[in-house]
Amino acid sequence: MSASSAPRVTxxxxxxxxxxxxxxxxxxxxxxxxxxxxxxxxxLRIEDTDRGRYVASSEQRIFDMMAxxxxxxxxxxxxxxxxxxxxxxxxxxxxxxxxxxxxxSGHAYYAFETPEELAARRETAQQEGHxxxxxxxxxxxxxxxxxxxxxxxxxxxxxxxxxxETVVNxxxxxxxxxxxxxxxxxxxxxxDGYPTYHxxxxxxxxxxxxxxxxxxxEWITSTPIHALLYRAFGWPEPVxxxxxLLRNADKSKISxxxxxxxxxxxxxxxxxxxxxxxxxxxxxxxxxxxxEIFSLAEFQRVFKLEDVTLGGPVFSQEKLRWxxxxxxxxxxxxxxxxxxLHDFLAQQKTDLPNDDYFRAVTRLxxxxxxxxxxxxxxxxxxxxxxxxxxxxxxKAIDAGxxxxxxxxARLKTLPEFGxxxxxxxxxxxxxxxxxxxxxxxxxxxxxVAGTMESPDLPDLLATLGxxxxxxxxxxxVQ
RNA sequence: GGCCCCAUCGUCUAACGGUUAGGACACUACCCUUUCAAGGUAGCGAUACGGGUUCGAAUCCCGUUGGGGUCACCA
Numbered sequence: 001m002s003a004s005s006a007p008r009v010t011x012x013x014x015x016x017x018x019x020x021x022x023x024x025x026x027x028x029x030x031x032x033x034x035x036x037x038x039x040x041x042x043x044l045r046i047e048d049t050d051r052g053r054y055v056a057s058s059e060q061r062i063f064d065m066m067a068x069x070x071x072x073x074x075x076x077x078x079x080x081x082x083x084x085x086x087x088x089x090x091x092x093x094x095x096x097x098x099x100x101x102x103x104x105s106g107h108a109y110y111a112f113e114t115p116e117e118l119a120a121r122r123e124t125a126q127q128e129g130h131x132x133x134x135x136x137x138x139x140x141x142x143x144x145x146x147x148x149x150x151x152x153x154x155x156x157x158x159x160x161x162x163x164x165e166t167v168v169n170x171x172x173x174x175x176x177x178x179x180x181x182x183x184x185x186x187x188x189x190x191x192d193g194y195p196t197y198h199x200x201x202x203x204x205x206x207x208x209x210x211x212x213x214x215x216x217x218e219w220i221t222s223t224p225i226h227a228l229l230y231r232a233f234g235w236p237e238p239v240x241x242x243x244x245l246l247r248n249a250d251k252s253k254i255s256x257x258x259x260x261x262x263x264x265x266x267x268x269x270x271x272x273x274x275x276x277x278x279x280x281x282x283x284x285x286x287x288x289x290x291x292e293i294f295s296l297a298e299f300q301r302v303f304k305l306e307d308v309t310l311g312g313p314v315f316s317q318e319k320l321r322w323x324x325x326x327x328x329x330x331x332x333x334x335x336x337x338x339x340x341l342h343d344f345l346a347q348q349k350t351d352l353p354n355d356d357y358f359r360a361v362t363r364l365x366x367x368x369x370x371x372x373x374x375x376x377x378x379x380x381x382x383x384x385x386x387x388x389x390x391x392x393x394x395k396a397i398d399a400g401x402x403x404x405x406x407x408x409a410r411l412k413t414l415p416e417f418g419x420x421x422x423x424x425x426x427x428x429x430x431x432x433x434x435x436x437x438x439x440x441x442x443x444x445x446x447x448v449a450g451t452m453e454s455p456d457l458p459d460l461l462a463t464l465g466x467x468x469x470x471x472x473x474x475x476x477v478q
Numbered sequence: 479g480g481c482c483c484c485a486u487c488g489u490c491u492a493a494c495g496g497u498u499a500g501g502a503c504a505c506u507a508c509c510c511u512u513u514c515a516a517g518g519u520a521g522c523g524a525u526a527c528g529g530g531u532u533c534g535a536a537u538c539c540c541g542u543u544g545g546g547g548u549c550a551c552c553a
Contacts, residue, residue: 013553014553015553017550017552017553047553049552049553050552050553052552053552053553082514097498100532101497103484111551114551115550115551118545118550118551119550122549122550125480125549126479127479127480128479128480129479129480129481130480131480131481131549143496146530155551157551168482170483173483173484176482176483178481178482182480182481182482182549183481184550186551187550187551189551190551191551194517194551196550196552196553197552197553198553199553216547217483217484217546217547218546218547218548219547219548219553220482220483220547220548221481221482221483221547221548221549222548222549222553242483244483244484244546245546245547247546249488249489251545251546252546252547253546254547279490282490282491283490283500284490284491285491285531286490286491286492286501286502288486288492290491290492290500290501290502292501292502292503309490309491310483310484310485311484311485311486311490311491312483312484312485312487312545312546313489313490313491313546314490316490316503316504318489318503318504319489319503321488321503322502322503322504325516329516343550348506356480365515366517367515368511368514369515378514379527392513395491396513416489438511438512438513439512440512441513442512443513444512445513446513447515451513451514452513452514453513453514453515454514454515455513455514455515456511456512456513457512458512
């Protein structure tokens with residue numbers, strides 16, 4: 001824990017509009033870490049002010065994702081906290097007052113134009129390269145107020161200064177200058193009384209005591225609006241830091257069409273949360289000692305915001321798979337791998353007992369898979385006598401018709417069916433017959449597994465067990 | 479298109495004015511070996527371009543090019 005910094009309060013503010021996104025996990029990881037390494041708090045706030053895009057199941061799935069990754073928030077709709085409620089829809093009443101406060105202080109105004117009225121104007125304005133002027137801005141405030149009180153539909157818009165510039169401070173960049181004339185008079189409060197992102201976000205961050213706003217780069221251009229809001233309210237700004245955007249292979253912003261972006265997909269494929277986290281941490285950041293494999297705790301120990309790099313990192317499935325395989329092979333114990341694999345299979349509705357046999361098979365297969373979803377495809381012959389025999393294997397079996405019965409007979413009478421003694425048996429047999437091991441073993445492998453791609457033969461046979469092996473060899477001879 | 483951000487191997491990145499530009503993934507070869515993996519060793523492979531500044535530039539400055547983001551009563 002770094003004692004030098006004051007407790008940081010961070011947050012993620014996802015919208016419940018679809019699948020739990022890998023980008024949310026990514027930003028969540030950094031926010032969680034920043035908060036926890038300073039002894040602060042990490043808040044999960046649900047930004048559900050858009051009723052149109054709201055998806056009911058989405059919120060729970062976001063919680064599940066965070067829990068799965070081990071990035072449990074300190075405050076959220078789920079666990080509550082002193083700054084609740086943590087759903088913006090439940091904070092509905094708040095925002096109107098803040099918006100009206102800005103109207104009163106002259107930082108915002110009532111606007112009566114509908115989106116349709118503005119659409120055409122916006123199009124030409126965009127082509128001409130400037131921001132649109134909202135006619136209502138020039139209304140006398142008293143008149144506008146009267147119309148609103150008379151029941152006319154209106155939004156509240158931020159009154160962006162016409163001159164000067166707004167400077168955004170970003171921890172990871174030089175100060176960013178925006179000419180005020182380039183900044184739109186953004187809607188703060190919609191006609192339906194709901195706040196837009198800009199208002200809700202700033203008000204809630206303030207009310208919840210957020211000190212560090214760490215979010216994706218796509219938010220940079222709306223940050224001057226937020227800065228203007230903080231100033232209009234007379235509030236100090238939080239520290240802003242915009243993380244690079246995760247990218248598709250073609251460098252565009254990561255998207256569903258070009259990449260699986262739902263964390264649930266990775267769960268269903270049998271990825272480990274540790275591997276996912278480790279991989280995500282390397283997107284824009286490297287361990288100072290060059291360590292590739294490190295835990296969340298280690299990340300928390302050494303991470304510094306200032307070390308984040310800004311090139312848009314391509315989200316590489318390949319590298320993620322490698323991480324996953326590495327965790328399977330080198331980080332988790334055999335027991336743990338078996339336990340997790342068993343849970344994974346149970347969720348896929350594959351019921352196998354977590355017994356000695358299952359654990360032995362798992363041990364054999366761990367270096368041969370990278371994600372759990374490969375497991376069943378590669379181990380059919382361990383679970384059934386009706387395993388497929390591929391072409392190569394069939395050839396090996398055909399070529400071994402003479403040896404197979406003899407080996408079956410020897411294996412049948414082997415007093416102790418362990419890998420060592422089996423190995424010895426093969427060596428003895430090959431020696432007696434003047435054959436190479438490469439001649440003796442393939443037919444056996446083909447016969448018991450139906451494929452040439454399988455674990456070490458003595459291990460394989462020992463695991464399958466004497467009875468099964470002998471039966472399979474005899475069957476292959478017929 | 480306007481505005482904004484960014485720029486080292488194919489990919490993730492190290493370097494914080496002085497290195498034969500380092501590591502990891504991927505790829506290739508070899509070793510190990512009963513197959514497939516895993517593991518080990520080696521190889522391939524980059525400072526986008528052009529100007530400055532400096533004794534010296536991947537590193538600082540300017541320009542160009544390229545990539546990305548953003549321009550909603552969505553977040």
